[in-house]
Amino acid sequence: SQKIEQNSEALNIQEGKTATLTCNYTNYSPAYLQWYRQDPGRGPVFLLLIRENEKEKRKERLKVTFDTTLKQSLFHITASQPADSATYLCALEGPGGSYIPTFGRGTSLIVHP
Amino acid sequence: DTAVSQTPKYLVTQMGNDKSIKCEQNLGHDTMYWYKQDSKKFLKIMFSYNNKELIINETVPNRFSPKSPDKAHLNLHINSLELGDSAVYFCASSRAGEDEQYFGPGTRLTVT
Numbered sequence: 001s002q003k004i005e006q007n008s009e010a011l012n013i014q015e016g017k018t019a020t021l022t023c024n025y026t027n028y029s030p031a032y033l034q035w036y037r038q039d040p041g042r043g044p045v046f047l048l049l050i051r052e053n054e055k056e057k058r059k060e061r062l063k064v065t066f067d068t069t070l071k072q073s074l075f076h077i078t079a080s081q082p083a084d085s086a087t088y089l090c091a092l093e094g095p096g097g098s099y100i101p102t103f104g105r106g107t108s109l110i111v112h113p
Numbered sequence: 114d115t116a117v118s119q120t121p122k123y124l125v126t127q128m129g130n131d132k133s134i135k136c137e138q139n140l141g142h143d144t145m146y147w148y149k150q151d152s153k154k155f156l157k158i159m160f161s162y163n164n165k166e167l168i169i170n171e172t173v174p175n176r177f178s179p180k181s182p183d184k185a186h187l188n189l190h191i192n193s194l195e196l197g198d199s200a201v202y203f204c205a206s207s208r209a210g211e212d213e214q215y216f217g218p219g220t221r222l223t224v225t
Contacts, residue, residue: 034213034214036214041219042218042219043117043203043205043216043217043218043219044156044203044214044216045216046213046214046215049212049213087154089156094158101158101214102158103148103155103156103157103158105153105154105155106154106156
């Protein structure tokens with residue numbers, strides 16, 4: 001089965017800096033990878049999807065990279081703001097393209113004013 | 114307009130009871146899901162259903178069963194509740210299996 005590793009320790013950064021979160025996976029390489037944001041007491045909210053043939057994807061202050069050789073995705077938030085504080089989850093398609101996505105445990109980001 | 118809604122938001126019940134959580138989506142999506150998020154915040158898929166096919170995560174006890182009266186609804190029935198079932202349950206939907214998922218607000222289940 002797929003194993004996804006996200007830094008379990010919270011990432012603390014200062015407002016205005018770039019936050020970089022990591023998602024590493026083992027075993028099979030997924031055709032796509034997604035990033036979600038989850039605030040306390042709420043459901044995850046979709047942010048970005050990147051496919052295996054895409055090295056980078058951007059959306060406003062967000063950037064995602066996907067390195068299938070390293071089996072790693074990096075999630076960047078530039079010019080971070082306290083409102084960006086949340087838990088960020090990465091999710092990979094299930095094995096064999098199944099409809100059973102696998103989520104990482106998420107990394108908590110805290111942006112200090 | 115709420116895209117994915119769940120009821121109830123909170124559910125407190127005793128061990129051994131049977132309960133249901135309802136989920137509705139008004140997005141016209143074909144695929145719906147149920148997830149369990151435990152106290153360690155690990156989001157684990159339980160079921161995926163797309164009108165034609167139900168995919169069950171093999172680790173889910175058969176006390177849990179999804180029921181879909183129509184494409185917009187996927188309810189979760191839980192029989193003989195156990196203490197370990199306490200968690201937050203999220204419903205989600207997507208246009209297709211690989212697309213972005215829209216999550217409901219969650220149902221916090223507490224079994225005493």
